[in-house]
Amino acid sequence: MSSGDDACETCLERQPWTSRDDNSVSHPPWRVRVSRSCNWGDSKQPRRSARKFRAIEGAIERSRRLLDLTKGWDDESAEPIKESTWRRATSFLRRTVQAVFRRSSVVLPTPHISPCADGSIDLLWKTSHFRLLVNIQPEGEGDSDFFGETPNGLSVKGTFRPEEREFGFIDWLAT
Numbered sequence: 001m002s003s004g005d006d007a008c009e010t011c012l013e014r015q016p017w018t019s020r021d022d023n024s025v026s027h028p029p030w031r032v033r034v035s036r037s038c039n040w041g042d043s044k045q046p047r048r049s050a051r052k053f054r055a056i057e058g059a060i061e062r063s064r065r066l067l068d069l070t071k072g073w074d075d076e077s078a079e080p081i082k083e084s085t086w087r088r089a090t091s092f093l094r095r096t097v098q099a100v101f102r103r104s105s106v107v108l109p110t111p112h113i114s115p116c117a118d119g120s121i122d123l124l125w126k127t128s129h130f131r132l133l134v135n136i137q138p139e140g141e142g143d144s145d146f147f148g149e150t151p152n153g154l155s156v157k158g159t160f161r162p163e164e165r166e167f168g169f170i171d172w173l174a175t
Helices: 046-068 083-104
Strands: 003-007 014-018 112-115 121-126 131-136 144-149 155-160
Touching: 046 083, 046 112, 083 121, 083 131
Parallel strands: none
Antiparallel strands: 003 014, 112 121, 121 131, 131 144, 144 155
């Protein structure tokens, strides 16, 4: 049997799994299931939240293409995206989605994940309720920053370190 990784549909923690007995790999590679070790989420709604989390995981997997960008990818002098920056951004995204869901049972929409010329990564959420831009800087190049606003004129901005567990704008997202 071959093995790979799977994500718990509720908490997004990666879980080991094996393919079917005939050694063929299930497609898509992200099978939907709840980890036995998952200790959060509404047990009556894991399937519904799983679809949302799978969309975010899909966006993360598609964003892996950012790692193929070479110096000057913008036909100017753009820096390539380092794998450490990509991992920093995707780890932040997963933790943010988990934190919002834990606190409010709100599943965030999937953000647009895009490269920036300085080698950083933008995460952009645009909904009818809020717009939030989070810029994740490469490690060692200063704090990351965010700016968000609602149609009612409420805004939030600031800097943070993506490795930290608590972010001041998490509660703002869930309102």
